[in-house]
Amino acid sequence: MRNWILALGIAATACATAGVGADSHPIDRETxxxxxxxxxxxxxxxxxxxxxxxxxxxxxxxxRFEEIGIVPAFEDYQHAFTYQRQGASHDGxxxxxxxxxxxxxxxxxxxxxxxxxxxxxxxxxxxGADDNASGVAALLAVAADFVANPxxxxxxxxxxxxxxxxxxxxxxxxxxxPVDLDRLALNVNLDMLGYQTENExxxxxxxxxxxxxxxxxxxxxxxxxxxxxxxDSPEWGPNGDWTFASDHGPFHRAGIPFxxxxxxxxxxxxxxxxxxxxxxxxxxxxxxxxxxxxVRLFDSELDAIRDERxxxxxxxxxxxxxGQ
Numbered sequence: 001m002r003n004w005i006l007a008l009g010i011a012a013t014a015c016a017t018a019g020v021g022a023d024s025h026p027i028d029r030e031t032x033x034x035x036x037x038x039x040x041x042x043x044x045x046x047x048x049x050x051x052x053x054x055x056x057x058x059x060x061x062x063x064r065f066e067e068i069g070i071v072p073a074f075e076d077y078q079h080a081f082t083y084q085r086q087g088a089s090h091d092g093x094x095x096x097x098x099x100x101x102x103x104x105x106x107x108x109x110x111x112x113x114x115x116x117x118x119x120x121x122x123x124x125x126x127x128g129a130d131d132n133a134s135g136v137a138a139l140l141a142v143a144a145d146f147v148a149n150p151x152x153x154x155x156x157x158x159x160x161x162x163x164x165x166x167x168x169x170x171x172x173x174x175x176x177x178p179v180d181l182d183r184l185a186l187n188v189n190l191d192m193l194g195y196q197t198e199n200e201x202x203x204x205x206x207x208x209x210x211x212x213x214x215x216x217x218x219x220x221x222x223x224x225x226x227x228x229x230x231x232d233s234p235e236w237g238p239n240g241d242w243t244f245a246s247d248h249g250p251f252h253r254a255g256i257p258f259x260x261x262x263x264x265x266x267x268x269x270x271x272x273x274x275x276x277x278x279x280x281x282x283x284x285x286x287x288x289x290x291x292x293x294x295v296r297l298f299d300s301e302l303d304a305i306r307d308e309r310x311x312x313x314x315x316x317x318x319x320x321x322x323g324q
Contacts, residue, residue, distance in 0.1 A: 188294070
């Protein structure tokens with residue numbers, strides 16, 4: 001959506017592109033692009049929930065979790081769940097891992113990205129390179145950096161299932177989180193980081209959690225990315241409020257602050273043309289490194305974020321998002 005509201009949003013957040021705060025961490029570009037390409041290949045058959053393609057995607061992500069050194073968050077990486085849709089019961093499987101922090105703190109964060117997509121669309125494979133092989137590839141790159149350079153706080157990494165059928169995997173994980181939800185200070189959700197011809201990367205969430213706005217702005221933004229804060233309130237128009245548009249929604253309903261990184265809708269969205277070959281790869285790498293810098297900054301201030309979350313809850317006793 002390209003309108004005057006977007007222009008105002010860009011102007012209002014231009015300072016976010018300056019890149020201050022935490023030092024930039026380059027990712028392993030070749031590995032990240034390989035993850036993106038493999039997860040969006042034809043043999044994944046569109047990664048529809050409950051399909052053999054989704055099973056193959058899980059096997060690949062599990063192997064990458066093990067290779068990176070992420071430890072299972074439950075008895076193993078798999079977090080199975082059941083959900084109801086169209087009068088029938090369906091099964092899904094999240095993959096959840098943990099990187100332990102070095103600080104003496106029980107405050108935790110979670111980085112999420114859904115691995116499922118649409119499967120076949122009208123007889124054609126919808127490979128979902130941007131939506132959301134890109135988010136999973138970025139999550140893996142961020143996790144690899146934190147294994148090499150450990151965080152202060154425990155960070156969970158979750159490749160979620162059944163996002164495309166109503167955010168079911170995220171809702172199931174919120175209802176069955178590995179630790180008390182009160183310890184969870186922040187959700188960073190990644191959904192569509194792979195295709196943007198104008199290099200614009202929205203970061204949504206600070207409308208609901210204003211104490212996150214400056215932190216998002218202070219994290220270094222990596223070229224060619226132009227960071228935009230917004231897309232999280234009615235002022236962005238009927239299609240521009242993404243508060244419940246992806247897996248951060250169930251966390252928000254539970255009162256967990258979130259920042260959602262993901263591009264605007266584009267011509268390949270939910271189409272068979274959403275393939276690796278059309279991705280804007282320099283943007284994807286810059287977006288992934290921008291997210292990594294932000295997660296590093298959030299980790300360094302996570303106890304303060306938790307305190308400010310609690311103060312906001314005291315000022316507003318009802319859970320944010322309820323009834324909105």
